[in-house]
Amino acid sequence: MKEPISQALKLGQSIWYDGIRRSLFVSGDLERMVQQDGLRGMTSNPSIFDEAIAGSGDYSEQIAQLRRSGPMDAKSAYELLAVDDIRNAADIFRPVYEESGGTDGYVSMEVSPELAHDTAATVAEAKRLWGTIDRPNLMVKVPGTLEGIPAIQQLIGAGINVNVTLLFGRGAYEEAALAYLAGLEDRLAAGGGISTIASVASIFVSRLDSALENRLDHSFSGKVAIANAKVIYACSQRLFAGKRWDLLKRSGAQTQRLLWASTSTKDPSLPELLYVESLIGPDTVDTVPPATYETFAAHGTVASTLEENLKEAQALLDSLSGQGVELSEVLDQLLKEGVEKFSVAFRQLLSSVEEALADKSERNNWNLHLSLPIDIANQVDATIDEWRAKGKVARLWAHDSTVWTGHGEDAWLGWLDIARDQAAHTHRFEALATEIHKAKFTDAVVLGMGGSSLCPDVLAHTFAPLKGFPKLHVLDSTDPEQIKAMEESIDLAHSLFIVSSKSGTTLEPNIFAAYFYGRMIEAVGIEKAGSHFVAITDPGSPLEAVAKRDGYRRIFFGVPSIGGRYSALSDFGMVPSAACGLDVGRLFASAEIMAHACSPSMPVRDNPGLALGAVIGTCVNAGFDKVTLVLSPGIAHLGAWLEQLLAESTGKQGKGVVPIDQEPLGKPLVYGSDRLFCYITLAGDDDPEQAKKVSALTKAGHPVLRIEVSDPYSLGGEFFRWEFATAVAGSIIGINPFDQPDVEEAKVLARQLTDNYDTEGCLPVLSQLWDGQGVTLYADDRNGAELNSTVKGNLDLVSYLKAHISRAGAGDYVALLAYVQMSPAHQAILTQMRTMVRDILFVATCGEFGPRFQHSTGQAYKGGPNTGVFLQITCDDAVGLVVPGHRYSFGVAKEAEARSDLDVLATRERRVLRVHLGPEVTRGLEQLRDGLGEALRTISLNQ
Ligand SMILES: O=C(CO)[C@@H](O)[C@H](O)[C@H](O)[C@H](O)COP(=O)(O)O
Ligand SMILES: O=C[C@H](O)COP(=O)(O)O
Helix, strand or coil: CCHHHHHHHHCCEEEEEECCCHHHHHCCHHHHHHHHHCCCEEECCHHHHHHHHHCCCCCHHHHHHHHHCCCCCHHHHHHHHHHHHHHHHHHHHHHHHHHCCCCCCEEEEECCHHHCCCHHHHHHHHHHHHHHHCCCCEEEEEECCCCHHHHHHHHHHCCCCEEEEEECCHHHHHHHHHHHHHHHHHHHHCCCCCCCCCEEEEEECHHHHHHHCCCCCHHHCCCHHHHHHHHHHHHHHHHCCCHHHHHHHHCCCCCCEEEEECCCCCCCCCCCCHHHHHCCCCCEEEEECHHHHHHHHHHCCCCCCCCCCHHHHHHHHHCCHHHCCCHHHHHHHHHHHHHHHHHHHHHHHHHHHHHHHCCCCCCCHHHEEEECCHHHHHHHHHHHHHHHHCCHHHHHHCCCHHHCCCCCHHHHCHHHCHHHHHHCCHHHHHHHHHHHHHHCCCEEEEEECHHHCHHHHHHHHHCCCCCCCCEEEEECCCCHHHHHHHHHHCCHHHEEEEEECCCCCCHHHHHHHHHHHHHHHHHHCHHHHHHHEEEEECCCCHHHHHHHHCCCCEEEECCCCCCHHHCCCCHHHHHHHHHCCCCHHHHHHHHHHHHHHCCCCCCHHHCHHHHHHHHHHHHHHCCCCEEEEEECHHHCCHHHHHHHHHHHHHCECCECCEEECCCCCCCHHHCCCCEEEEEEEECCCCCHHHHHHHHHHHHCCCCEEEEEECCHHHHHHHHHHHHHHHHHHHHHHCCCCCCCHHHHHHHHHHHHHHHHHHHHCCCCCCCCCEEECCEEEECCHHHHHHHHHHHCCCCCHHHHHHHHHCCCCCCCEEEEEECCCCCHHHHHHHHHHHHHHHHHHCCEEEEEECCHHHHCCHHHHHHCCCCEEEEEEECCCCCCCECCCCCCEHHHHHHHHHHHHHHHHHHCCCEEEEEECCCCHHHHHHHHHHHHHHHHHHHHHHC
């Protein structure tokens, strides 16, 4: 038994599970929780069933069967699904029921919330459910409304177990308890036995604090709901004592236990287990939702807390009127809202079932369509079979590092559960959205690199800005022109800066933060500057200290077991999204559905993440390692997130994916046989030209996989699917997908150079390879010697470019790494260069901006297969921008990053040449494009 659960039981409290879904049975998880953890019961409600049925693929198979079996209305279909689950759960809890003599082991199912104000209908419905489910350890849930109370008496009188739900205050509780006693008396009077009748009175805890959050000052935070529960407990002590009760007890009556419901904390500033740990005491039940359950089972603190300070609890409630709060009104309102909330969930649930019955929402292989050469398709099948035979999906979820290399991967799997955990706390994102909305910011700028900025970047480009919320931007370049351009595009005094760095030690976000904090002081004054900043970082990082020192508005924490590129659904991706008004709850819901589809409870063949990962991993091992991303226009920026995830995760030890993003599509003939095309489209965003070209590639026999994303919020699910697939591909390729050794090395080198600049006032002098025609070339000794021996005295730009670029052969790729402003004009020139290279050399091409790519594809360039030919492009900076607190400027920082990049590429024996342009960057790039064109023409003439 889990220690906290067994200790609570010793103190008289049974822990129940506040959740149900089919996968709990299929996976054997529920059985394990009952047998090994010591779980003693389960509750469900309309919201829980809505989440389970509408929010997962668990039921699609059964719904499809129902559809095939003939016309059926949504309510009947829902009931069939729910009844199956409740029966299954009741059977799993049956041994607990038997062994506890009928005090524990119950599973609750609620009557339709639409009947909450109709006594007769509630009684009839409860009796029908009792008969249909036909399990002695069922509890039928009836709300503690005015009309529910007489129904409780009648049902208890009829020998049916009742869970009285939606109780908020002492008055309603008393009514429920008296109805229970009266019901027992009725049954006795009618000659029935009462010893097998059980009942709980469900007191909803957290909702009271949530209702009072904005009405009381901070000193009341997290206290009122607990005091209210204690006052109810004191009342139950009185009701279940004395003459009336003794008589019933002698006839075998069981105490109607108090059950604490709504027990997860909703206010993020409160400890997660506050309500659970504060209400442990005799004759009680605590039903805890999944995320809270796991935390409590793992490290809950158990002490007999319920009976402490009972008198003070009443005094605290009495003091509320002095604060202008009429408690009884709040409690009435909560009941009203509670009924409404369950009714809404129930209606939503029925409409999803209806849709599924009409075949609108059945998930067909999760929109993944494959067109693979037959030998690859066979290998993919064999890989999936091997995963099934070796139970690798379950092992992956169980954090078994031997799925990969057995070197610490288990410590990096926090992303598997993050959607579920976040979904349980959407309240904190709602609070942030309200706060930012009130503050009337016009712009929000994420200052961060790679994994800490790419998810917000995708969402900023996918969703239009929302009225009343700031427009989302991302700054991930030290190019001074780019920083200035960002500053000029926003209204500084009305902007929010989100400094995002997991480690808190990355050079770029730290110097961006220093710069904009200084600018903010100039704009709004030192007192207010901090309120324009938010930090997202891991606990205890240097950035946390800066945020505290500078009085940042909020600090959000990452999860230490989630690496940057897997952090999209953690606060790194979700805080900026919520701040800009996106409905992060919808992103989590879609991610949860996908996570569930990828879980061990689903058939291995239907696992959408495994299928994708198996294709990628198999293709890479078979030499199709240039994973070419083709995205429909509305989600074009997803490519930058995907390339980081794939490249940084798999590109190491000379192996891995080389992602190719934003390369215009060409005719089938211009591609070598090293490509896997991933065509990802957003429904309704089709580009017919693009579709035609992809279809030509498919016909020509190139491997192509296609994914259709139904709407922008489904990106939540895609984030999870691709993370899972990348982890699977990493396992197939045979590397650790969670480290980034070569990125780290370049980061350290760049910091050394900038630190050195602070003491020396300059960077070390570089020796040139060649200088002329307005550009300077640099290379390390090995590359320099190789190029010099090829140009054979023809010392000009075109000859060097030709010598360098012609080193790329079949299976290689050419990467242009430009440390210049990331503007559309520059992007267009790089694209022209890439197209020329691809169409003449038939090799894959990458076009990246530095230093941004160093935190992304940079890992694969340095650590992946040694098939890259790199042309680094740097420039003189027209704008000088000093980094506050340092001697160096942003231009120097960028130069340090370019140098460290070049150094690491050279030490990894890569083919690399640096071209330094003058201060006129666009002209310099055009000159380079023309020179490259000429070089390629002479190569093609010689072919
Ligand atoms: O069965 C019960 C109570 O009887 C529970 O399922 C109860 O409905 C839930 O604890 C609450 O609905 C959860 O409330 P909340 O955490 O969403 O505020
Ligand atoms: O991809 C991650 C980047 O290197 C940024 O790292 P960070 O979040 O620790 O600043």
